Amino acid sequence: MLFLFPGLEMFMRINGRARATTDEALLVRLSEGGKRPKTATVVAIDEVLFHCGKAINRAGLCRTDRQVDRAALPTPGRMVEALDAAAQGRAADAAAAGQLDAHYARAVRYDLYG
Incomplete structure (x- = not known):
């Protein structure tokens, strides 16, 4: 999984395994705005890495004039x-x-x- 943070000059990568679940107890805990999700993604994390955002900055991903x-x-x-x-x-x-x-x-x- 790759997480981009607009405005920050870094991004985070999570390596691991993910699975979809419909576990009712978990879905209830994940309710937001009075709504329960239909599914959730459970991630078993092996490692978390932070990367320099030079490539993202060069690509201009967060710049509206580059969209x-x-x-x-x-x-x-x-x-x-x-x-x-x-x-x-x-x-x-x-x-x-x-x-x-x-x-x-x-x-x-x-x-x-x-």
Whole structure:
């Protein structure tokens, strides 16, 4: 796992093993904003390393003027629909992509803990 800290000139790497869990007791403890998560990631940490952030600073990852223009990339819905269509050997459906985008847009704003 890699953790970036905007504004700090370092990043943290955790090496270990992770697993998904639906353990009810753990999920209750992880509740936030009155919502219980559906799953959790449990990480068995072998080592934690801090790295100099020179490469991140050179890349300008935290600089808004260096971010990719969203219009230059397909939307999440278009990407998922294109992958699904290719896997099924059919043409991508623009309406399905639009529905996926609408679902995603709502989820990232209103379903943060659900």
